[in-house]
Amino acid sequence: MSQQHFHIQPLLYFRFLDDTSTRSQLTEYQTFLNSVIAGVRVTFTVHHHIIEFLDTYVQKHIDASGICTLQTKTLF
Numbered sequence: 001m002s003q004q005h006f007h008i009q010p011l012l013y014f015r016f017l018d019d020t021s022t023r024s025q026l027t028e029y030q031t032f033l034n035s036v037i038a039g040v041r042v043t044f045t046v047h048h049h050i051i052e053f054l055d056t057y058v059q060k061h062i063d064a065s066g067i068c069t070l071q072t073k074t075l076f
Helices: 023-036
Strands: 050-051 054-060 068-074
Touching: none
Parallel strands: none
Antiparallel strands: 050 054, 054 068
């Protein structure tokens, strides 16, 4: 399967932060990417309420009253 015929076509291959794809679409895309070059493997990390970016975690927290806040934590 060539890149031109795959339904997910990012313009740049860097770090993806995307909440629009389903887990099955993400798994399908990972399978495709891992078939492109023998010996090169792509891994994805999926979290529902945490984004890891550089050395920072951003966590979505919803309290008992339904108020949503973002909490950050650095790895230093």
